[in-house]
Every structure is written in structure tokens, then in C-alpha cells.
Amino acid sequence: MSFWSVLGAAACGLAAYLALGWLLSVRLRDVSIVDGMWGPGFALVAVAGALLGSGDAARKTVVVVLVSIWGLRLATHILARNRGQAEDYRYRAMRERQGPRFVWLSAFTVFGLQGILLLWIALPLVAATSLPGSPPLGFFDLAGSGLFLLGFLCEAIGDAQLTRFRANPANRGKVCDVGLWRWSRHPNYFGDATLWWGFFLLACAVPGGWRTIGSPIVMTVLLLKVSGVALLERGLISTKPGYADYIARTSAFVPWFPRSAPSGQRRPD
Numbered sequence: 001m002s003f004w005s006v007l008g009a010a011a012c013g014l015a016a017y018l019a020l021g022w023l024l025s026v027r028l029r030d031v032s033i034v035d036g037m038w039g040p041g042f043a044l045v046a047v048a049g050a051l052l053g054s055g056d057a058a059r060k061t062v063v064v065v066l067v068s069i070w071g072l073r074l075a076t077h078i079l080a081r082n083r084g085q086a087e088d089y090r091y092r093a094m095r096e097r098q099g100p101r102f103v104w105l106s107a108f109t110v111f112g113l114q115g116i117l118l119l120w121i122a123l124p125l126v127a128a129t130s131l132p133g134s135p136p137l138g139f140f141d142l143a144g145s146g147l148f149l150l151g152f153l154c155e156a157i158g159d160a161q162l163t164r165f166r167a168n169p170a171n172r173g174k175v176c177d178v179g180l181w182r183w184s185r186h187p188n189y190f191g192d193a194t195l196w197w198g199f200f201l202l203a204c205a206v207p208g209g210w211r212t213i214g215s216p217i218v219m220t221v222l223l224l225k226v227s228g229v230a231l232l233e234r235g236l237i238s239t240k241p242g243y244a245d246y247i248a249r250t251s252a253f254v255p256w257f258p259r260s261a262p263s264g265q266r267r268p269d
Helices: 005-027 038-052 057-082 091-121 123-130 137-168 187-205 209-226 227-237 242-251
Strands: none
Touching: 005 038, 005 091, 005 123, 005 227, 038 057, 038 091, 038 123, 057 123, 057 137, 091 123, 091 209, 091 242, 123 187, 123 209, 137 187, 187 209, 209 227
């Protein structure tokens, strides 16, 4: 099948997948489950490309394996983190603001929007598995897989370190500045962005794959300016003592050597 046919089939599969998620959220009165559906949704697109696309078989296998490993780890992490918790504050605010209409509006403003973003960001996966004239594995596949591995490790290790830090009652109210968090305020988001640039390089291995460059750009902007760093830090600055000092000495995104704390400020315990 052609790129556009595979994309259309993937869109239909995503629509059904997210519709089931929406129905479950109505039953649970909790749309936070949409966050756990993010990673597996990309795996669904990759599998559609592998089954229906006309790309190189070895590259299809690489794409499906990498996306599935990342997507399932992310889903497992999010679901474990949210287990037993109330609905995310973002969605609670929407529910309170929109009242009874939220049940129906969430199908579009939460699940539908996620589907559109997911399909756009997944374009390199579709390209790598379905564009015609796909050559055997080569330099771009190796470089993309290496970049993916770097990003995956940053994300997974960062998540694990933060989970372990929060699990210690002695750290309640404190800023996590150990491990990767000493070098970056958001190593997990940096890892997420990095691995998507890796997927883009995999797409560059096939003719015309470079046209999907909008995917990693959008993902990076989302993580930096919309749903990631910017959104999270607006709350942390006002709720965590010492976070302003942490900002002053620690790179926001790309891991880098810590700066000296400004005079008059001290490192939080």
C-alpha cells in the first residue's frame, strides 16, 4: 500500500482505539487514561505500517521493535504513576469548567486532539515503513537507532530516578536534583524529544522521508513550550521551595554542567 493508504488505515485504527479509551473514561469518570494511551498509539501506527506498507522488511522490524519498546515502557510508567490517584488536575479543571458537557466534549478536546497530534508525530514511522524505493538498512538506520537508544535511556533512567526520589518520605517537598536531574531539569522530556529525532533519521533512510521533519519539530516544541517544561514549571516554581534556585543552576532541557548558584541563594537540602 502507498504512504497515504497506510496513513489512512492507521488513522482509522487510531480512531477506534481512542474511541474505546473515551468510552472507558466515561465509565471511570477519569480521562487521565488518555495519557497512558499515548505510547501504545504509536506502536499501533508502526504495526499498521509494517503490515500494510511496501518498505524494506528489516526496517519495518526495527521500527516496530523500537516503537513498541518505548511505547509500552511509557504506558507502564504512566499507569503505575497514576494508579490510585484522582483525575489529573488539568482534566478536573476542564470538567468543572464545562460541566455535564465535558463527557461529550472530551471525545474531541481530549481524545480527538490527542489522535491528531499522535498521527502527525507518527509520520516518520509511516514513511519508514511504507514509502516506495526503500533501500536496505544503512547509515541513517544506524544513526537513528543510536539516537533513539540515547533518548530512550535518558527518558527511562530519568523517570526511574524521579520515581525513586519521590518514594522516599524524607524527600517530601524537596527538589529532585540527583542523577540525570542534576544535569537537566527535565531529562525525561529531553530523552523523549531525542528519540523522536532518531525516528526521523530512520525515515530519512528512505526517499522522501526527510519531508516528515515537522514531526520531531512539533514534538520538541510541545515538550518545551506547551505540555511539558513550560506547563510543569509554572506550578513547581510556586509550590516547591528551592525550585527557583534549581532553575538558576540547572539546564532546562539539554543536559549540561550545573552552574554555580547566584549569590544570596543556597542549594536546597
